[in-house]
Amino acid sequence: MTTDRPELIWLRPERSARGPAPAHSRSAIAAAAIALADAEGLAAVSMRKVAASLGAGTMSLYNYVPAKEQLFDLMLDAVAGEWGLPDTPSGDARADLLEFAKCGLAAMRRHAWLPGLILTRPTIGPNSLRCTEFFLAVMSDSDQPPDTKMELFAMLNSSICMYAQWEANQRQAGGSERWQAELVAYLGQAAATGEYPHLAATFAASTNRAPDLDPDAIFTRAIGRVIAIILDPRTV
Structure with missing residues (x-):
């Protein structure tokens, strides 16, 4: 079965140009998943547990993150934001x-x-x-x-x-x-x-x-x- 929706989450818009604003942002979803992984390990991260920590239904979370692998992508990129690198190299x-x-x-x-x-x-x-x-x-x-x-x-x-x-x-x-x-x-x-x-x-x-x-x-x-x-x- 084929779908027009891209598998790579970065190719999917975070929100539609129409309709109400989403109840949960990708950053909030990633933060919830990261907190769970930090506390219990990566194996404990599931769509059900992340949804519960956000006060959302499991199936509704799939509207934001269609697959667990994409949840991992959000987590990885959120942590990459912690590197705190300068805008430009020093020259050394x-x-x-x-x-x-x-x-x-x-x-x-x-x-x-x-x-x-x-x-x-x-x-x-x-x-x-x-x-x-x-x-x-x-x-x-x-x-x-x-x-x-x-x-x-x-x-x-x-x-x-x-x-x-x-x-x-x-x-x-x-x-x-x-x-x-x-x-x-x-x-x-x-x-x-x-x-x-x-x-x-x-x-x-x-x-x-x-x-x-x-x-x-x-x-x-x-x-x-x-x-x-x-x-x-x-x-x-």
Whole structure:
């Protein structure tokens, strides 16, 4: 069965040019869904629960958001509006990309469900397009091809998501310091077996200095390497 209504929600007008104003805005619907996901996880988000939080009937919500996948698109784009990026880059590409990454990580820390959804359902809503535009503005002096720039943008976003998930997994394992301590103990046992000489040499060198376990410092170092690749065409 075919329909003339577009599947992409951004191609659907939020309200008709005729008739009364809608009772619920897309921003209100997205906010209700985000609050539910923050409290109970993404799996708890349903059209029924979102409608109930708005005081609406489930079927009436479908008049605004025809499918749950489109609800996810509204959620993703609403959170993309939290990045808080400046209107124009500063001119320091490395600093601008690092600030972009830190804004993304901060949003993912506020919304634990966000990294997984970004990786599985990229979105192109208005706020997401502003983020893309900012990245391309930062890269405007680069001589890399346009398609390569978009690939690098995806790589940066994926790296932020993967770090956020790694950090969340550490918290679930009992905390960063505990996890690191157990990891060091295990690597020490493995290195002592003699089966991993390169690992043993690396482990011995690393134990001579105290590791910096501050999550923000780890992120800055890790994402800084990704940014170095993005900005240096010779490494691509």
